[in-house]
Amino acid sequence: MVERKCIMAVGAHSADMEFSAGATLLKHALNGWEVHIVHLTLGEKGNHQLSPEEYGAQKRRESEAAAEILQAKPHFLPYKDGELTVSDEIACEIAKLIRKLQPQIVITHWRDSIHTDHTATYHLTRRAIFMAANPHFDIDNLPTARWIRFYYAENWEDHENFRPFVYVDISDVFEDWERAFKCFAIGRGEGGFPYWDWYQSQTRIRGIEIGVRYAQAFAVDDWRMRQKRDLL
Template identity: 45%
Template sequence: MDQGKCIMVVGAHAADAEIMGGATVLKHVNAGWRAVLVHMTPGEKGHRTLSPDEYANVKAREAEAAARALGAECVMLPFRDGELPVSEEAQWAVADVIRERRPDVLVTHWRGSIHRDHRSTSLNVMESLFLARLPAFKRRHPSYGPSKVFFAENWEDAEGFRPDLYLDVSDVFGRYLEAIRSYSLFRGEVASFPYEQWYRGAAEMRGAEGGFARGVALMQAEGRRPLSISNVLL
């Protein structure tokens, strides 16, 4: 059965996929797409007072709440915060999700990051595409590859990031903020970095560059393309 088009966002930690891709997800959910948020790790080592196990439970609940608010499915992979390997195991974990959920568009981290887990996620996702697409690899689900792959803008992934496409998210930006506030991290209760201020500012800047009130910038994985403006990514 045709389940319609699908967008998948793969983030290093629970919150990354939503923060960098949540507005993009909402645009596509509004257009009738399915959406899948994949977290390589819970991001369980980032709390000042909670143990990793305690914070992992908190992050899992927050991830489910954010996914519901975005109209998306939440998938948590079994890797550990700060210890995400660039490995065949991690690549197959992503490839198997791609084969099962069959996204038309995939969004993930740009590799030019100050965070090792973000770099590892980007590298693992790009390698997973080969494993997902090749029919000779026999897995539980048949081979499949997305039509388009993009890197999202993230404050920690700025080195070498260059926009190829601006997406107008003016109509969903308020709902995006409400969804991302599911995370205590985004609400400023865990880390000192002003996440909401940064992403509000980035949306205004990218909107100004694209000619609308609020926007997000995406970089195409296939190489440089003429700068374009869009409402959906396919």
């Protein structure tokens, strides 16, 4: 029997995971993995011309279009942009998805961010992974999900103390990732911040660091860097 393989990315706002880990997710899809992108909020307060309702609807459409290119299934949780707090109620909703989907890998934000929603997402996702693994948390009678490996994606807003450890060569999916990226108006440079310039440059720099054209880099917790050897 072929083992079912599943990877899940949890972002604070629609576009966060597509920008920081989208190419890596697509690579997994092309290698037979089921891919899920969880959006805690739509990032609906990020446009000064449109109302949160209008921009939220637009972000949702953009995420769906990007997910199709990335061969991922999007999940939209009902929380509000700019108002995420670390609560067991939200962690439990993420844990519910983790137990339903049983991913082997979860990607989320790095801890030190200039955006409080991102920092909250880091804590919420870690808490959810803990709750999903412990049988004493009764979460809709769902089976526990254990031994999840988790990684932190490289996001321009989460760069303080971010130390890349695992690099994924994304050269062969770069163009598809760019198409997914540009499903978002902010990915096409509308709205002021040059997202594409930053992510394109950063993936090139990470590529140079490992001797390929483009790479996405991920941080891990310090304890996961331990290596057991008999000799150096």
